[in-house]
Amino acid sequence: MTEPLLDVRHVKVDFRTEDGVVHAVDDVSFELRPGEVLAVVGESGSGKSVTAMTLLGLTRSPNASFGGTAKLRDLDLISATDAELRAVRGRDIAMIFQDPMTSLNPVHRIGAQIVEQIRAHEDISERDAMERVVELLQRVGIPRAGERVSSYPHEFSGGMRQRVMIAMAMSCDPAVLIADEPTTALDVTIQAQILGEMRELRERSGTAILLVTHDLGVVADIADRIAVMYAGRIVETGTLDEIFYDPQHPYTWGLLGSITRVDRDRPGRLPSIPGMPPSLSDRPEGCHFRPRCRHEFDACPKYPELARRAPDAPGHLDRCWLSPDAKRERRVMADGEIGLEAGGVTA
Amino acid sequence: MAAFVIRRVLAMGFVLFAVSVLVFLIFNVIPNGDPAARMAGKNVTPQVVEAIRVEWGFDKSLPVQYATTMQKLFTGDLVSYDNRVNVVDEIVRGIPRTFALTIGAAIIWLVAGVALGLFTAMRAGHWTDRLVTVLALVGISMPVFWLGALAAYYLGYKAGIFPNGGYSPISEDGLFSWVHHLLLPWVVLATLFIGVYSRVVRSTVLDTINDDYVRTARAKGLPERHVMTRHVLRNSLIPVVTLWGLDFGLAIGGGAILTETVFDLQGVGQYFAESIGRLDVPPVMAVTMFGAFFIVVFNTLVDIVYALLDPRIRLQ
Numbered sequence: 001m002t003e004p005l006l007d008v009r010h011v012k013v014d015f016r017t018e019d020g021v022v023h024a025v026d027d028v029s030f031e032l033r034p035g036e037v038l039a040v041v042g043e044s045g046s047g048k049s050v051t052a053m054t055l056l057g058l059t060r061s062p063n064a065s066f067g068g069t070a071k072l073r074d075l076d077l078i079s080a081t082d083a084e085l086r087a088v089r090g091r092d093i094a095m096i097f098q099d100p101m102t103s104l105n106p107v108h109r110i111g112a113q114i115v116e117q118i119r120a121h122e123d124i125s126e127r128d129a130m131e132r133v134v135e136l137l138q139r140v141g142i143p144r145a146g147e148r149v150s151s152y153p154h155e156f157s158g159g160m161r162q163r164v165m166i167a168m169a170m171s172c173d174p175a176v177l178i179a180d181e182p183t184t185a186l187d188v189t190i191q192a193q194i195l196g197e198m199r200e201l202r203e204r205s206g207t208a209i210l211l212v213t214h215d216l217g218v219v220a221d222i223a224d225r226i227a228v229m230y231a232g233r234i235v236e237t238g239t240l241d242e243i244f245y246d247p248q249h250p251y252t253w254g255l256l257g258s259i260t261r262v263d264r265d266r267p268g269r270l271p272s273i274p275g276m277p278p279s280l281s282d283r284p285e286g287c288h289f290r291p292r293c294r295h296e297f298d299a300c301p302k303y304p305e306l307a308r309r310a311p312d313a314p315g316h317l318d319r320c321w322l323s324p325d326a327k328r329e330r331r332v333m334a335d336g337e338i339g340l341e342a343g344g345v346t347a
Numbered sequence: 348m349a350a351f352v353i354r355r356v357l358a359m360g361f362v363l364f365a366v367s368v369l370v371f372l373i374f375n376v377i378p379n380g381d382p383a384a385r386m387a388g389k390n391v392t393p394q395v396v397e398a399i400r401v402e403w404g405f406d407k408s409l410p411v412q413y414a415t416t417m418q419k420l421f422t423g424d425l426v427s428y429d430n431r432v433n434v435v436d437e438i439v440r441g442i443p444r445t446f447a448l449t450i451g452a453a454i455i456w457l458v459a460g461v462a463l464g465l466f467t468a469m470r471a472g473h474w475t476d477r478l479v480t481v482l483a484l485v486g487i488s489m490p491v492f493w494l495g496a497l498a499a500y501y502l503g504y505k506a507g508i509f510p511n512g513g514y515s516p517i518s519e520d521g522l523f524s525w526v527h528h529l530l531l532p533w534v535v536l537a538t539l540f541i542g543v544y545s546r547v548v549r550s551t552v553l554d555t556i557n558d559d560y561v562r563t564a565r566a567k568g569l570p571e572r573h574v575m576t577r578h579v580l581r582n583s584l585i586p587v588v589t590l591w592g593l594d595f596g597l598a599i600g601g602g603a604i605l606t607e608t609v610f611d612l613q614g615v616g617q618y619f620a621e622s623i624g625r626l627d628v629p630p631v632m633a634v635t636m637f638g639a640f641f642i643v644v645f646n647t648l649v650d651i652v653y654a655l656l657d658p659r660i661r662l663q
Contacts, residue, residue: 056566082571090568097566102559105578106659107585116577117567152658168567 004031005208006055006093006176011078012067013047013054020281024050026232027068029306032176035206039219041255042229045277048212049098051229052178054078055210056095057085072176091121094169098181100161104153110137111149114168121172136167140197159190166197173205180212195222216255220244225315228252231278231288234306238316248310248318248327251289287319295322295330348651351662355647359640366639367632371413374628381405382428382628403428420633429627437618438633444514445614447525448606449598451533456540457591461584463541464548471553479545486542495535495609502531512611536606540594547590551583558582585656589649596645600638 013025025047032038040048053059055070055077070077072092075084089095097103105113114136115129122129130149137145140163153161162182169177179198183191199222201207213219219226220240227237228251236249247253254273275292284290286301293300299321306317310324320327374380383400400406404415419425425434463483467476503509509531515524555561556579564578594602604616611617615634622630654660 058562058565086568086570088568089566095563095566097559097563099559103563105560105564105582107581107657108577116569116573120567120569120573154659165563 002033005034005072006032006210007071008032008055008068009070010068011051011054011070013050013059014065015061016063016065017281022280023232023283024280025054027306028229028232028234029068030227030234030237032208032210034175034208035202036225037202037209037211037223038225038227039211039213039223040227040229040234041213041216041219043214043255043277045280046229047232047280048214048229049180052095052180052210052212055178056089056093057082058095087121090117090174091172092174093176093178094172094174096162096165096169096177096179096182099185100158100165101185103165104161106153109150109152110156110164114164114171117168118171132171133167136171137164139170140164140167141193142167158186159193162186162190162194163197166194166201170201170205170207174207176208176210177201178210178212181214182211183218184213184215191218198222228255231283232280233288233319235289235320236316236318237306238313238318242313242316246310246313246316247331248316248324249289249320250293250295250322250330252318253331287321295326297321348662351651352647355643355650359643359647362643363636363639367417367636368413370632370635371416371628372409374626374631375409377626380626382626385626386428416629416632420629420636425629425633427622427627427629429622429625434630434633437630438615438637441613441615441618443516444612445599445603445607445616447514447529448532448536448612448614449595449603451529452536452540452603452606453591453595453598455533456537456544457587459537459541460544461548461587463545465552465580467545467549468552468556471549476549480549483542483545486538487546489538491535491539491605492609494538495532495606498531498535499609512609514612514614532606532610532612535609536598536603544587544590548583548587551586552579555579555583585653588656589653592645592649592652596642596649599645600640600642601634 008028008030011025011028012023015022015024028047028051030038030040040051042048050059054066057077057080060066060082066078068078072088075088077085077088077093080088104110108116111130111133114133115126118124118129118132119126124132133149134145137148142148142160142163148156153164156164162185165182177198182198183194186194195218198209198211202209209222211218211223223240225237225239226243227234228243228249229235230251236243236247236252238246238248243252244256247256251273254271257271258273273292278284278288278291284301285303287293287296287304290296290300302321304319304321306319308314308317309320310316310318322330379385383396383403383405386399386403387396404412407415416425420434423433423435426432427434427437463479467479470476499509499512503511510528513528515528517525561574561578564574569577601616601619603614604620606612607614607617608620615637618630619634619638622634650662654662
């Protein structure tokens with residue numbers, strides 16, 4: 001196995017608010033290797049976006065405190081100075097945001113906004129930088145890129161703007177691309193195109209991608225590995241196949257059960273996980289999913305380490321105290337596949 | 348753009364017409380407004396008043412009187428009922444004084460307002476932010492005539508640091524004397540606006556700083572200075588520039604009356620105030636047209652500049 005490019009260990013992010021300390025991210029660890037796509041999935045408020053933005057130092061504020069390490073090669077992004085972070089941002093780690101309609105500055109031309117990033121990191125003339133921008137825009141499928149560089153963001157559609165964001169992210173050939181819900185604000189056909197662009201980017205330049213999403217359809221399309229987050233913690237992580245075909249954590253079962261699938265009969269009603277995620281300033285002891293879980297038993301109030309619990313898969317880790325056999329038993333099997341309508345999920 | 352300007356010019360003609368008719372009517376219906384009686388003075392026979400009335404055309408119908416007044420205004424022949432001095436000459440004499448006051452004050456309040464607004468936005472919640480906020484509210488609350496009188500009395504008359512009012516043209520006593528005479532009026536006129544602008548800038552900067560594109564700018568690895576100037580300030584100053592243009596037009600068009608009067612600058616505003624006191628219709632008409640003209644012109648300029656600053660806005 002190659003050395004990890006990005007090595008995140010026990011990262012913790014707390015925000016002090018008027019209602020107490022919010023533990024937005026708690027003991028999050030993962031690795032990202034060159035050319036790999038790791039998808040971080042979870043519902044709103046699970047800490048996935050905070051994790052992503054913390055890697056770029058975008059959550060730094062007087063009210064935030066951080067723990068753990070996130071090594072990009074030799075630089076720890078958590079303890080790095082602002083100047084060190086600034087040098088890394090956009091050059092080694094680039095980020096694409098959820099809403100392409102608001103992520104570009106409305107008063108500057110598209111081309112100038114990308115040139116600005118290139119020239120922040122490289123000693124290159126305005127003209128050379130602009131040439132590269134035209135090439136980048138062509139590559140992400142923007143027609144007449146030579147003219148469109150002088151357009152303003154409001155003259156582009158949402159999908160086009162997200163392509164511009166991707167071109168911007170690619171402009172300094174970063175080792176890591178963080179994509180925070182890159183397709184959420186787009187309609188489905190555009191989503192597919194944007195995912196195609198990201199896939200191509202990974203294949204051509206070997207960029208590792210950290211994909212933050214709540215859309216399991218997107219995950220199935222592009223991810224190599226998955227980390228499932230719940231209430232600030234990663235509750236399960238493994239390869240795409242491990243998570244989709246052998247999920248260990250009841251929360252993952254619920255998540256998988258609540259998506260519509262064209263290859264299955266439609267259930268009468270789409271299953272959902274009962275209850276609400278806990279408040280991040282007042283979380284239950286031990287397993288955070290406990291109050292919503294059907295399978296709660298006496299071990300659950302103990303803190304569950306993210307550990308290998310399934311014997312046959314070394315990279316497949318989870319935080320559920322149930323024995324692997326109990327897990328397999330409780331995920332009711334149907335037609336040789338996991339019938340996720342049952343188990344930890346109510347229909 | 349050309350169509351926009353043409354339409355605005357036509358609209359301006361209409362606004363000036365409406366304003367002048369209104370002012371003319373008001374001065375004809377207010378009590379004690381009969382110009383012939385006042386021109387004749389006290390203790391005169393009705394025959395004398397009647398003679399003046401006929402001589403000056405006050406016996407004609409209102410529309411005719413209005414038309415004559417406007418015609419004289421635009422040919423530069425309009426004279427005061429009170430002292431027979433040519434009104435246009437008086438305004439032309441006052442223009443450099445009024446412009447010197449308002450332009451200087453507008454620059455001071457823009458620069459100081461933006462600087463203080465930015466400072467407080469960067470330190471939102473800090474005690475310095477609260478201190479400046481309180482000072483800004485004090486500045487907004489102080490009446491110009493009161494602040495001006497205090498400044499003129501203590502810094503001018505008592506301490507002798509500044510001249511005791513008056514205007515000193517550059518052509519006569521040079522630049523230093525000009526600035527020396529204008530410094531207090533500038534600061535006094537600017538104080539209210541500095542307070543307002545610092546609050547406006549603070550809130551627009553705080554709005555902008557949390558915008559997604561500012562986060563994008565940081566994620567691009569731009570130096571913080573560029574993030575602040577090219578992204579935060581560039582966007583948050585758009586409404587401020589708009590406000591500035593409107594306030595500047597207002598200040599020229601009559602907003603500086605109190606400051607001019609307190610410091611005896613003898614500008615257009617002071618002329619206006621004195622003419623109103625004498626119920627002297629011709630100068631009031633002329634200055635009203637002068638003021639309305641600048642207010643309308645600056646409104647139009649603001650719209651044009653707004654479209655230049657924000658590409659999403661189109662002049663149609």
